[in-house]
Amino acid sequence: MAIRSDQGIVLRSFPFGEADRVVVILSPNHGKLRTVAKGIRKTKSRFGGRLEPFTHVDLVLYEGRNLDTITQVSVIETFSHLRDDLDQVIAAGTMVEAVDAVASEGEPSLRLFLLLQRGLRALDQGETSSDLVTAFLLKLAEVIGLAPALDFCASCGRQAQTLRFGFAAGGAVCDNCPTEGAVRLRPGLTAYLSVLAEADLADLPQPDPRFSGEAMGIARRFVEYHLERRLSSLAVLDE
Amino acid sequence: MFEGPVQRLIDELSRLPGIGRKSAQRLAFHLLNVEQADARRLAQAIMDMRDQVKTCARCFNVTGSEECSICRDLRRDPAMVCVVERAQDIVVVEKTQEFRGRYHVLGGALSPIGGVGPGQLHFAELRERIGNEGIEELIVATNPTVEGDATAMYVAREMKPLGVRVTRLASGLPVGGDLDYADELTLGRALVGRQEM
Numbered sequence: 001m002a003i004r005s006d007q008g009i010v011l012r013s014f015p016f017g018e019a020d021r022v023v024v025i026l027s028p029n030h031g032k033l034r035t036v037a038k039g040i041r042k043t044k045s046r047f048g049g050r051l052e053p054f055t056h057v058d059l060v061l062y063e064g065r066n067l068d069t070i071t072q073v074s075v076i077e078t079f080s081h082l083r084d085d086l087d088q089v090i091a092a093g094t095m096v097e098a099v100d101a102v103a104s105e106g107e108p109s110l111r112l113f114l115l116l117q118r119g120l121r122a123l124d125q126g127e128t129s130s131d132l133v134t135a136f137l138l139k140l141a142e143v144i145g146l147a148p149a150l151d152f153c154a155s156c157g158r159q160a161q162t163l164r165f166g167f168a169a170g171g172a173v174c175d176n177c178p179t180e181g182a183v184r185l186r187p188g189l190t191a192y193l194s195v196l197a198e199a200d201l202a203d204l205p206q207p208d209p210r211f212s213g214e215a216m217g218i219a220r221r222f223v224e225y226h227l228e229r230r231l232s233s234l235a236v237l238d239e
Numbered sequence: 240m241f242e243g244p245v246q247r248l249i250d251e252l253s254r255l256p257g258i259g260r261k262s263a264q265r266l267a268f269h270l271l272n273v274e275q276a277d278a279r280r281l282a283q284a285i286m287d288m289r290d291q292v293k294t295c296a297r298c299f300n301v302t303g304s305e306e307c308s309i310c311r312d313l314r315r316d317p318a319m320v321c322v323v324e325r326a327q328d329i330v331v332v333e334k335t336q337e338f339r340g341r342y343h344v345l346g347g348a349l350s351p352i353g354g355v356g357p358g359q360l361h362f363a364e365l366r367e368r369i370g371n372e373g374i375e376e377l378i379v380a381t382n383p384t385v386e387g388d389a390t391a392m393y394v395a396r397e398m399k400p401l402g403v404r405v406t407r408l409a410s411g412l413p414v415g416g417d418l419d420y421a422d423e424l425t426l427g428r429a430l431v432g433r434q435e436m
């Protein structure tokens with residue numbers, strides 16, 4: 001058993017035992033960490049709000065058999081402004097949920113970490129467009145090697161006009177390729193998605209209300225299809 | 240391993256939260272040695288709780304009758320309603336002796352990550368109460384966590400248009416604490432919510 005230090009962004013936590021919490025953290029060096037914060041649910045806990053979801057923290061961990069115990073925490077970045085608005089919280093929740101679904105324990109995940117950090121920072125700085133989550137999901141797909149084909153047909157590979165999107169096929173498909181389950185797109189949507197997939201999260205192009213909603217729907221369904229699970233954060237206000 | 244009834248009780252007790260095998264064994268042998276009547280009273284109390292407890296038709300507090308004692312108390316101010324996540328939270332607020340209104344138990348908190356949406360909580364009933372009871376102020380006393388904050392924002396967004404004032408418990412430094420150990424998020428909120436002296 002050893003003591004080591006690490007850093008990461010808190011993805012989620014859940015109550016454990018009398019006053020403890022299991023805190024799931026994404027570390028750039030060691031992937032997903034499952035740690036225990038002892039006594040954190042007591043009001044006078046020395047951890048205070050430092051291990052709330054979305055916080056980027058520096059940690060000292062005591063290695064245990066199953067879970068590591070957190071002995072010290074200091075905050076690197078709080079991203080506290082994104083907690084002031086319900087839609088921002090849901091967007092941030094979607095980001096950590098998707099990251100949580102793809103990250104694995106003990107596997108360095110620097111690109112995933114940087115993507116999450118940029119996404120949360122953009123939200124914290126007041127980006128409210130749903131295009132941010134769309135771009136985030138497209139980039140996430142790329143990081144895990146599932147980037148959807150947008151500039152060419154996912155089925156035949158030709159640079160033809162693509163007006164349909166096949167979730168199983170892996171992207172936009174042309175009209176010549178018979179693809180089961182493909183949905184028809186509004187003309188121009190693949191180009192819009194393509195711009196978002198390449199865009200800098202901190203500096204997104206002006207959102208276009210004609211495309212934003214549908215773009216989000218496609219990105220969401222694409223990620224949900226390949227992760228084989230629903231993103232429950234986005235569904236929270238659906239009802 | 241022990242025989243028959245003793246082992247059965249140990250097994251049952253060790254399924255309770257926070258009780259391991261060793262504690263369960265200690266409790267079981269304690270119960271074996273106490274007066275017959277004491278053990279019977281404990282068993283009866285557990286049975287009674289399961290049989291008789293209902294949730295209050297108005298506020299969803301746990302109670303033994305149709306409405307809870309707080310809702311039936313005429314000295315309580317019906318214009319003020321404190322919104323809490325769980326029935327246990329009522330006791331905590333009551334202990335402060337600072338609040339003389341009624342309560343509303345949501346039955347949990349909105350959780351974007353956990354997939355708990357408004358439909359699973361008692362929001363519709365709260366909306367109905369605002370229409371029927373002349374409520375003027377909702378004090379949202381959800382936990383200061385991401386889920387609790389999201390719930391509070393949802394209450395404000397949905398209920399303010401109905402003409403009620405929505406307030407939230409202040410967040411800040413614990414009494415008897417040390418500024419040295421305060422975290423950035425808490426201290427930041429304490430600064431934003433500072434009060435004129």
